[in-house]
Amino acid sequence: MVVSGYHAWLVSLIFLTAAPLMAGAACLYRARRGNYRRGWIALAVAMLLWGGGMAGNLYSGLLLDSWSGVGTFSMLLFILYGVPLILVLAVPEREHWLVRLIDAALALGLGYLFFRHTYAFAAMAEANPENLASLRSMFDIENLFIALFALIRFHTTADPAQRRFFGSFAIYAVLYLATAAFINHLHSDVYYGHWPDIAIGLPFLMLGGLALDDASEGDEASRASVSFEQAVRVGGPLMLPAMLLVVSAVLVRSHPVHAIAGCAAAILGYGFRNIFVQVRSLNAHDQLERLTLVDALTGLANRRQFDASLRREWARAHRTGEGLALLMIDVDHFKLLNDSFGHPVGDRRLHDVAQALAACATRASDIVARYGGEEFVAILPAVTPAQAMLVAETMRTAVARLGLRSPAPLGHVTVSVGIGHIDHVADGDVGALIAAADAALYEAKQGGRNRTMAHPAAPE
Incomplete structure (x- = not known):
């Protein structure tokens, strides 16, 4: 950036596009090794979405030579970046495919409503500094939420491979939280091509390094109490519908139809999910009870x-x-x-x-x-x-x-x-x-x- 002069913005955008894509490639490499594939693939997808959003900025700058703002498509990719992260944090392992499908639909609905909310605020932010401050605070809350829940999952996970993943995820999420707050609140009016851009790429470079680290996961057990671990596992799925309801409530005035649809999706989605999980749980309980009362060899009562x-x-x-x-x-x-x-x-x-x-x-x-x-x-x-x-x-x-x-x-x-x-x-x-x-x-x-x-x- 120092030696490229006028084209510093181009160097910066290439760097900021390549950094998350390289981090995503490192996560895919980690997933191929079979160490908690689901989590590393989710991180790789998130990196691809973030890099795609930055690539949209690069495309806009090269063809339009205009810095009027982030395009609709790029903003959508930046918003969708959080969907796979929330899914891997909220959805317990070994869930039935139908439950995962419901959770994925809720996460996509959340991403869409968040996009509508963010896009509306971004349009109003140019004329109203208060809307710009609200937009920044909303991103802070989302990033803080992801970082805190990643730390909780790390603290309550006993499996070594999952513990290694959530530890890496937590480090990345905390660093991304600090970097995003630094850029959004202190350097949001600085165009690409200046030294703060280096800080934007640091979380992705850190994640890539953690994913490529071949150190053993170890066998460290969870430090959390069993009751707290169970509370996190049971309460995790509530995260998606709760966030969907919050975003829907914020959209009531500006997009009432979307807000009503979001509330209905949150209630019905979580309801259907609960019904299906409860039915499976009752079936498993009945089967377990039967096993405790039946002799395995003869099939008679024990x-x-x-x-x-x-x-x-x-x-x-x-x-x-x-x-x-x-x-x-x-x-x-x-x-x-x-x-x-x-x-x-x-x-x-x-x-x-x-x-x-x-x-x-x-x-x-x-x-x-x-x-x-x-x-x-x-x-x-x-x-x-x-x-x-x-x-x-x-x-x-x-x-x-x-x-x-x-x-x-x-x-x-x-x-x-x-x-x-x-x-x-x-x-x-x-x-x-x-x-x-x-x-x-x-x-x-x-x-x-x-x-x-x-x-x-x-x-x-």
Whole structure:
């Protein structure tokens, strides 16, 4: 710039166009290495937009030789520069593509409204210094917001690659905030081609250097509390609609139609986003709850669900005065089967036996569960001893008819069944029913296996 004389402005504009483009290229290089690709690509897109806006100024200066102001297209690119930055700060990782699409639409709407607001202020700023001051303050607020949230994300991120990215982003954002404030408030009336232009390029050069730095991310953990980290993750998506509402409120007088559209987009967009996220969360919760109550091998209720169900049916029988039966079912000679055929075969035999037992429990109130190892249980509410014996025999014969090969004396898999039954639940504990079923199972196994025995429960 010193030696180019009259053409210093051209040198300056080329530098200010090249600096963000080089920073964007460095961010793409970092993204190709697989270290938090989403973030580095977002920064690269932002650099491309900023460099494109400056290239528009360069084009205007070369062809029009006029410094009447930034063109509409260049200003739009400068405004859109913040959209990918806000997206990477506001949208949590691993979101569904539809959620990301909604967030992207909100970010684009925010960029458009901000453009309308900025363009209107820029047009009025030439005649009114107060409008120019408002325009500068608005840019300060946007840059401050991006810098603060980048620092928060850095402080609350534990993943090394993401922490490295948000650390670099925060350094760039703080430097850009200071540089933009310096230029906008102290040197806004100085044309291109003077020494303050060097300061404009410094944040981009710093970002390029950080992106090209091959130092290891390290394994430093987040210093923030878990509750604060969770609050940032949950509250981050609110940033986009909140900003959209603020900008829409500012536009009410100058562009009422755009303001109403912005408010509607913010409310509906965030509402649809919340509905979709909540539905996915409920589905995940239901699936997780099911996993905690279902035995993975057999698909039956697990021990936890059995314990809760037995207490519930015991209390119901106490209220209604109806009988309650508990069947304890044990696969005969299962250790011999496992030792002879191996555990994979043993697991398949348990699965097949479980399905046969479940098919015999035809009432909706009947519950068949895996009790542990090769032992199963069945809860039969509101049955008589004869009805419980009929279900137990049906289960025993159903397993025998499967003809599952086994090294047991009979050559196929069989089960022994013990029945505990109580006619009327008065006081006492459910342990009496379990003890009765266990005693009956012991008698069935001692009696030769592949048989059913019953034992009345004695109230404690």
